[in-house]
Amino acid sequence: MQDSLTIARKKRKFDLPVTKLLPFLLPIILILFWQVSSTLGWLSSSVLPSPLAVLQDGIKLTQSGELPKNLSISLYRATVGLLIGGGVGFILGFINGMSKTCRLLFDSSIQMFRNIPHLALIPLIILWLGINESAKISLVAIGTMFPVYINTFHGISSVDPDLIEMGKSYELSKSQMFFKIIFPAALPQILVGIRYALGVMWTTLIVAETISASSGIGYMANNAEDFMDMETVILCIVVYAILGKISDLVAKSFESLLLEWQTTGRSNV
């Protein structure tokens, strides 16, 4: 019995690095295949430059300071836009989830506004705000507001009524009811909204920076396109992919930190 347990434990120890490495396997194979294809001349550098060339371009642009400068501007726009949009979405979701009157008053109009593709607002926003920072931040804010709103609203309005009744039987005040029952119960759904909003954030920023910007990763890609600089175009796309992956990882680690109770039980079963 003890032997089988020891074997199982050893197997688990061996399994762990494999599970962690497995997600990287496909990208590594693709990059290797891409590099080999470029080296053997199967892929023209004018169509798709080799990964090594893209990497060298990245190092060159980092050393010149161009990549860090544009990266920090893009990150600034994304973060501020998400904070504003996510904040407004959360507040609207909260008040509409908590109050029936507010729901009747606002929800229908918000749903109507939500159905307009936010990227279709670009011409209007450029006309109103020009091509400065506020235009791009506003666009990101509008794009990220709705996923956070929908999920906060849904999370709050679908809290188990049995738990609310239990809170009532303990004569909890309204603020205690919110912080001890409603918010923690709605949190998994709110985090789903934030994770979705992060995806929308990058998509919106790419489009906004490509159409109307004089800085940022999107601008860099657009500028490189004008000069037929394929390495930089690919580099910008890779940077976006890495940024997207990092934000997803950050969101996931928030989930595992705040929703520890969801996984703790399962791992023990």
Next chain:
Amino acid sequence: MNKNSMIEIKNVNKMYQNLTALENVNLNINQGEFIALVGMSGGGKSTLLRLIAGLEKPTSGEITVGKDNSRSVMRMMFQEDRLLPWMNVLDNLSFGSKDKNTKAHAKELLDLVELGDYANHFPNQLSGGQKQRIALARALMTNPKVLLLDEPLGALDALTRRKMQDLILDVCQKQHLTTILVTHDVDEAARMADRIVVMKESTNYYEEDCPKNRNAGQIGIVADRVLNEILGEKEIQKQTA
């Protein structure tokens, strides 16, 4: 309200739109008494318990709890454990308590329900019976004078159910709690209660006093009498034929 009375229910009616849930219910429950409300589904047992708990208001009539008529002396245990899944056992117990020595008291109660080693577990790591024991401990956290039990053992297996019955009886007797148990199980009512109240057609129409220190035979006799009242003797004869 007389001197020994803990809960007094006078001419209580409850209507849901056109549906009568309770009609002219009158009941007096003494301090330290264990009452079981039994009857068919839809008889108004749970509604009456919710009215006593203050979760709903009667359409007419009056329910008085204690001399101060305060609901804070009562705690309710539901059919579902209603533990907060994001809190560990200790935090679930401390939830809603304003006492400074909350954690120490919670640990005492965990020992009482024989789950002292589970303080840091989350509810999804516990079995159904363990969850209900935690729910009982939580109900006892604020040292209530009245314990309201809304079919808390309905979802448990027979063995766990029997253990929980003993635990509840033991706690109620030691702490001299006034207890109202809503149950579908007539045997459970006959085993646990001092008095059984049969709810039928939206009112309390029959009461059965149970003998003290009853044996299995007496429990069976009481259960049969109550069952007769619920179903009617003709129905019983039809079923046994």
